[in-house]
Amino acid sequence: MASIDIAAIRKAYGSTHVLHGVDLTIKDGEFVVLVGPSGCGKSTLLRMIAGLEDISSGEIRIGGRRVNDLDPKDRDIAMVFQSYALYPHMTVAENMSYSLRLRKTAKDKISTAIAGAGAKLGLGALMERRPKALSGGQRQRVAMGRAIVRAPKAFLFDEPLSNLDARLREQMRGEIKKLHQDLGATSIYVTHDQIEAMTLADRIVAMNAGIVQQVGSPLDLYDRPANLFVAGFMGSPAMNMFAGTYRNSGGAPRVELAEGVAVPVGEGIAAADGAKVTLGIRPEHVVVTRGGGPGIQAFIDLVEPTGFGTILHASAFGSDVKAFSLERGLATRGDTVSVAFPVDRIHLFDHEHGARIG
Amino acid sequence: MRPKRLGFTILHRAAILAYIAFALFPLFWLLKVSITPNDLLYGEGVRMWPSRSTFDHYVFVLEHSDFPLFFRNSLIVSLSTAFIVTALASIAGYALSRFAFRGKFWIVGLMLLTQMFPLVMLIAPIFKILSPLGLTNSLTGLIIVYVAFNVPFATFLMQSFFDGIPKDLEEAAMIDGATRFKAFRQIILPLTLPGIAATLGFVFTAAWSELLFALMLISGVDASTFPVGLLSFVSKFSVDFGQMMAAGVLALIPACLFFFFIQRYLVQGLTAGAVKG
Numbered sequence: 001m002a003s004i005d006i007a008a009i010r011k012a013y014g015s016t017h018v019l020h021g022v023d024l025t026i027k028d029g030e031f032v033v034l035v036g037p038s039g040c041g042k043s044t045l046l047r048m049i050a051g052l053e054d055i056s057s058g059e060i061r062i063g064g065r066r067v068n069d070l071d072p073k074d075r076d077i078a079m080v081f082q083s084y085a086l087y088p089h090m091t092v093a094e095n096m097s098y099s100l101r102l103r104k105t106a107k108d109k110i111s112t113a114i115a116g117a118g119a120k121l122g123l124g125a126l127m128e129r130r131p132k133a134l135s136g137g138q139r140q141r142v143a144m145g146r147a148i149v150r151a152p153k154a155f156l157f158d159e160p161l162s163n164l165d166a167r168l169r170e171q172m173r174g175e176i177k178k179l180h181q182d183l184g185a186t187s188i189y190v191t192h193d194q195i196e197a198m199t200l201a202d203r204i205v206a207m208n209a210g211i212v213q214q215v216g217s218p219l220d221l222y223d224r225p226a227n228l229f230v231a232g233f234m235g236s237p238a239m240n241m242f243a244g245t246y247r248n249s250g251g252a253p254r255v256e257l258a259e260g261v262a263v264p265v266g267e268g269i270a271a272a273d274g275a276k277v278t279l280g281i282r283p284e285h286v287v288v289t290r291g292g293g294p295g296i297q298a299f300i301d302l303v304e305p306t307g308f309g310t311i312l313h314a315s316a317f318g319s320d321v322k323a324f325s326l327e328r329g330l331a332t333r334g335d336t337v338s339v340a341f342p343v344d345r346i347h348l349f350d351h352e353h354g355a356r357i358g
Numbered sequence: 359m360r361p362k363r364l365g366f367t368i369l370h371r372a373a374i375l376a377y378i379a380f381a382l383f384p385l386f387w388l389l390k391v392s393i394t395p396n397d398l399l400y401g402e403g404v405r406m407w408p409s410r411s412t413f414d415h416y417v418f419v420l421e422h423s424d425f426p427l428f429f430r431n432s433l434i435v436s437l438s439t440a441f442i443v444t445a446l447a448s449i450a451g452y453a454l455s456r457f458a459f460r461g462k463f464w465i466v467g468l469m470l471l472t473q474m475f476p477l478v479m480l481i482a483p484i485f486k487i488l489s490p491l492g493l494t495n496s497l498t499g500l501i502i503v504y505v506a507f508n509v510p511f512a513t514f515l516m517q518s519f520f521d522g523i524p525k526d527l528e529e530a531a532m533i534d535g536a537t538r539f540k541a542f543r544q545i546i547l548p549l550t551l552p553g554i555a556a557t558l559g560f561v562f563t564a565a566w567s568e569l570l571f572a573l574m575l576i577s578g579v580d581a582s583t584f585p586v587g588l589l590s591f592v593s594k595f596s597v598d599f600g601q602m603m604a605a606g607v608l609a610l611i612p613a614c615l616f617f618f619f620i621q622r623y624l625v626q627g628l629t630a631g632a633v634k635g
Contacts (some may be wrong), residue, residue, distance in 0.1 A: 050529075050533055051532075052529050052532070052533075071532070071537070072529070072532040072533045073534075073535045073536060073537065077533065077534075078533065078534075079530070079533045081526045081529070082526075083524060083526045083528060085524065085526035085527050085529065085530035087527065087530075087531070087545055088549060089549060090547045098531070098534050099534035099535050102534060102535040102536055103535055106511075108363055114397075146534070150534075177594070218598075238465070
């Protein structure tokens with residue numbers, strides 16, 4: 001096991017810049033998830049750590065050793081691919097033992113390692129099968145088995161669950177987490193699925209357009225997103241965002257939204273009176289009351305029951321306000337309700353740059 | 359089955375049968391003439407099968423002609439060409455499929471260019487080049503020429519097979535601890551066996567039946583290949599069709615055998631299951 005240090009990493013293909021200087025330190029045994037929309041550079045960064053892409057500038061160290069110029073085979077890392085990349089002409093056992101055979105490991109050690117990994121992943125009965133005779137979930141397990149037999153310095157996962165159906169994905173997500181708890185191996189996991197990121201990570205690295213937007217624990221990113229991108233990316237249904245003007249003169253601090261609606265906000269906001277801001281609030285924090293309760297008057301446009309709870313779409317002050325409630329039958333389409341934004345749940349962002357201001 | 363569907367099925371099968379009959383008829387005629395005694399060849403008119411058959415032509419070709427020698431020459435030339443071309447095309451096709459390098463565009467363009475004009479144009483210059491090197495009238499010279507002409511197309515053929523194999527596989531192998539060449543040899547090549555078989559078959563057939571250059575570059579009997587040898591049955595005064603056809607049937611045997619051995623790989627879709635299907 002080893003730590004991984006990434007310093008000022010840049011990547012350019014000709015004149016196209018994919019990564020604009022990424023700095024990141026991954027501690028020994030940590031599970032770090034790189035998350036972001038497609039094209040944000042997360043897979044490129046992972047492939048640079050693996051040695052599959054050249055580094056345009058900057059430095060990568062694995063276990064303190066500079067690896068910029070090392071071939072993938074000399075970096076002692078294992079990688080699980082989105083496509084699984086199992087060798088079709090080899091059996092499960094041969095797939096898993098390939099790396100050990102390349103290293104000329106003794107036969108008895110190989111069979112012990114394979115048997116151990118096979119037992120851990122429930123592959124015992126499939127050892128003599130070829131990949132094409134396996135289901136998606138089994139192939140996924142073989143790909144993981146191939147990674148763990150070697151006890152490498154670090155595991156890299158490149159969207160390993162994207163090809164599985166929703167149910168299997170949830171199950172494998174649990175298995176990956178359990179595996180990490182068992183092995184305590186340094187892991188870097190790339191995904192565009194924020195649920196995977198939230199559930200698996202010790203720390204999340206949110207990326208967009210080749211720039212790291214925020215690094216922190218899952219709840220950190222969820223509760224205190226550093227900017228509009230992170231606020232909008234993390235969480236489903238997504239955070240409500242409304243453009244408004246910040247006021248702190250002539251009364252308590254507030255944000256004026258459209259149609260004369262003013263929402264009280266907390267003290268200590270880093271903005272001047274009259275500044276353009278974006279107000280964010282997560283749907284589950286919007287308080288919906290039937291009839292003429294306190295708050296802003298709204299009309300229910302759409303009701304989406306998820307079973308677990310209900311997503312309400314309401315129109316108020318010319319915007320669509322999403323609310324999530326565990327209560328069923330709170331409102332039906334066409335109802336008039338009032339919505340309220342609790343002060344301690346409000347996120348404020350600078351309108352121009354999108355940075356968090358309170 | 360409804361009558362309409364049945365009608366379509368019958369029509370469909372009949373069309374396939376007609377196509378096969380059309381394609382194979384020359385082969386049938388080859389066989390038919392090769393076992394027809396000389397006295398019946400012109401005497402019986404057009405018949406689908408002679409009233410009397412004989413293997414005399416085969417016996418003559420095998421025992422009293424130079425055909426065994428021509429066969430041996432053709433085998434040496436065709437097999438060497440097929441293996442050399444396939445080896446070169448595999449490596450070149452892999453490079454074209456996987457790497458971006460300076461001049462790639464021009465190399466591909468030049469290779470395409472070689473396929474664009476008729477080979478007849480090149481006979482004289484090639485003869486001029488090979489003659490001082492002592493490579494005319496030699497099997498080696500013929501092999502060199504065949505290799506040069508077959509490599510471009512075979513390279514494109516192999517490239518398309520490599521393109522069909524996901525890059526992830528060799529990347530996984532390289533992370534597992536293989537060098538790029540080892541990943542190529544142990545992971546990619548075994549998966550390209552159908553492509554290699556197709557290329558071998560294609561080049562073998564091309565070299566086996568090549569007449570133009572063999573005729574121009576080879577003058578002696580010692581280095582003649584079988585297509586050149588076939589012409590020896592055409593004399594100034596007559597054509598010995600029976601013996602010529604018998605030799606033709608015999609010449610089919612190696613080609614058939616060759617395809618019999620590689621057909622297993624030709625029809626095999628080994629990549630199934632490599633990545634999510």
